[in-house]
Amino acid sequence: MSYFDELFDLIEKQHEWRSKCINLIASENVTSPAVREAIVSDFSHRYAEGLLGGKTNGFRVFDRFYQGTKYFDRVEALAIKLAEDLFKAEHANVVPISGAMANLTVYSALAKHGDKISGLSVQAGGHISHTHVSCAGVIGLRDVSYVFDNEEMNIDVDGSRKNLVKEKPKIMMLGASLLLFPHPVREMKKIADEIGSTLVYDAAHVLGLFAGGRFQDPLQEGADVVTSSTHKSFPGPQGGLILCRNEFAERVDNAAFPGLTSNHHLHHVAGLVVALAEMQKFSGEYAEQIVKNAKALAQSMHELGFNVLCEKKGFTESHQVVVDVSGVGGGDKVANDCEKANIILNKNLLPWDTLKMTGNPSGIRIGVPEVTHIGMKESEMEEISEFLKRITLDRENPTKVKADVIEFMKDYNKVHYCFESHVGAYEYIRFK
Numbered sequence: 001m002s003y004f005d006e007l008f009d010l011i012e013k014q015h016e017w018r019s020k021c022i023n024l025i026a027s028e029n030v031t032s033p034a035v036r037e038a039i040v041s042d043f044s045h046r047y048a049e050g051l052l053g054g055k056t057n058g059f060r061v062f063d064r065f066y067q068g069t070k071y072f073d074r075v076e077a078l079a080i081k082l083a084e085d086l087f088k089a090e091h092a093n094v095v096p097i098s099g100a101m102a103n104l105t106v107y108s109a110l111a112k113h114g115d116k117i118s119g120l121s122v123q124a125g126g127h128i129s130h131t132h133v134s135c136a137g138v139i140g141l142r143d144v145s146y147v148f149d150n151e152e153m154n155i156d157v158d159g160s161r162k163n164l165v166k167e168k169p170k171i172m173m174l175g176a177s178l179l180l181f182p183h184p185v186r187e188m189k190k191i192a193d194e195i196g197s198t199l200v201y202d203a204a205h206v207l208g209l210f211a212g213g214r215f216q217d218p219l220q221e222g223a224d225v226v227t228s229s230t231h232k233s234f235p236g237p238q239g240g241l242i243l244c245r246n247e248f249a250e251r252v253d254n255a256a257f258p259g260l261t262s263n264h265h266l267h268h269v270a271g272l273v274v275a276l277a278e279m280q281k282f283s284g285e286y287a288e289q290i291v292k293n294a295k296a297l298a299q300s301m302h303e304l305g306f307n308v309l310c311e312k313k314g315f316t317e318s319h320q321v322v323v324d325v326s327g328v329g330g331g332d333k334v335a336n337d338c339e340k341a342n343i344i345l346n347k348n349l350l351p352w353d354t355l356k357m358t359g360n361p362s363g364i365r366i367g368v369p370e371v372t373h374i375g376m377k378e379s380e381m382e383e384i385s386e387f388l389k390r391i392t393l394d395r396e397n398p399t400k401v402k403a404d405v406i407e408f409m410k411d412y413n414k415v416h417y418c419f420e421s422h423v424g425a426y427e428y429i430r431f432k
C-alpha cells in the first residue's frame with residue numbers, strides 16, 4: 001500500500017472506529033456537518049493578513065495587506081459580530097488559532113518579560129498554558145499558584161489573597177481544565193483591582209455552557225478578558241477566541257496581528273460562524289442538557305459504587321465528572337481498559353496528587369459534551385455508567401463490553417442542536 005493509500009485508509013478507519021466509540025474526553029466534541037463543510041471550503045487555502053478597522057453598521061471592516069478577501073472579510077465580520085452578541089462582549093478577536101495561542105496573545109498584550117501571572121497549579125486543574133512550562137514561560141512570565149480547597153474543589157480566595165498581595169501578578173488567570181464549579185470571579189476581581197492586576201478568565205472548557213447561560217458568565221461577573229478554545233464544550237472547529245472590554249481591544253488586536261499570527265486559519269473562522277449561529281439558536285437547550293447529563297452520570301456512577309468527587313456539592317455544575325479511581329488500579333489502567341471497550345476518556349491528576357504521578361494519576365476526567373451533542377439524555381448516562389462499572393469495578397473482559405458499546409452507539413449517529421443535514425455525525429465524506 002502506498003503512503004497515500006495508507007493515509008486514506010487510516011482516515012476511514014478513524015471515522016469507522018469513532019462511530020462505534022463513546023467519546024467522553026471532556027475537551028472534545030463532534031462538530032455539525034455544516035461546520036465540517038465550512039472547514040473544507042476554499043478558505044482553507046487563502047491568506048487574509050491585515051488589521052481590524054472600525055465598524056460600519058455594527059460590523060467590522062478590515063485593512064488587508066492582500067487582495068482576494070472580499071468574501072472572507074464579511075465572514076470574519078460575521079464571526080466577530082456573532083461572538084460579541086452571543087457572549088455580550090464589547091470586543092471579540094477570532095485570530096488566535098487555538099486556546100493556548102489566545103492565552104499567549106493576551107499575555108503578550110498585557111504583560112512583559114519578568115512579570116508574574118497567577119493561576120491554578122496543574123495538579124489543581126490549571127492548564128499548562130497558565131504556567132512557566134508553556135505559554136507563560138515563552139514570554140518570560142513567572143507563575144504564582146492559588147491556594148486550592150480540595151473539599152470545595154475551588155480556589156480558596158482568602159487563602160490566596162496574602163500571596164497575591166505580596167507577589168502582585170500582572171495578570172490573574174481564572175478557569176481551568178479540571179473545572180466542576182464556577183470560579184469566584186467577583187471575589188478575585190476585587191483582589192485584582194486592589195493590586196492593579198488584569199483578570200483573565202480562560203473559558204476553554206466551559207465556553208459552550210457560557211454560550212447557553214449556564215455555569216457562569218465571566219464577563220458579567222467582572223473578568224476583563226476572556227480567552228478560549230472554540231472546540232471543547234463549545235462545538236466549533238478547532239481554534240481560539242478572545243473577548244474583552246473595549247479598553248483592552250487595541251492591545252489584544254495588535255498582539256494577535258501582527259504580534260503572534262501572520263495568517264489566521266480562515267476556514268476555521270468560517271466554521272466558527274456556523275457554530276456561533278447554531279449556538280445562538282440552540283445553546284440554551286444544549287447547555288442545559290449537558291449539565292443534566294453530567295449530574296445524571298455522576299449520580300449513577302456514585303450509586304454503582306464509584307468514588308465520584310464532590311457528592312456533597314451535587315458532584316458537578318459543569319460538563320465534567322471527576323472520579324477517584326486510585327482504589328481500582330489508577331487512572332492509567334482504567335483509561336486503558338475503557339479504550340479496549342471503545343469508551344474513550346482520559347486519566348487525570350487530582351489536586352492531592354504529585355506531578356510525579358502524571359503517568360498513573362488517581363483520577364479520570366469524564367466529559368459529556370460530545371455524547372450530549374449526538375442526542376444522549378439522562379437515561380443514556382445510566383447505561384454508560386453501567387458499562388464503566390462492568391469494565392472497572394466488575395473487571396469484566398473489556399472486549400465483551402465493547403460488543404455492547406458498539407450496539408449501543410448504533411442509535412447515535414446524528415448531531416443534534418444544529419441546522420438540519422443528511423450527513424451523519426461520524427460519516428466520512430469522500431472527495432476522490
Ligand SMILES: *Cc1c(COP(=O)(O)O)cnc(C)c1O
Pocket residue numbers: 027098099100101103126127129175176177202203204205228229230239
Ligand atoms: C484546552 C485548554 C487550553 C488550550 O487550548 P488549545 O485550544 O488546546 O490550545 C487552554 N486553557 C484551558 C483551561 C484548557 O483547558
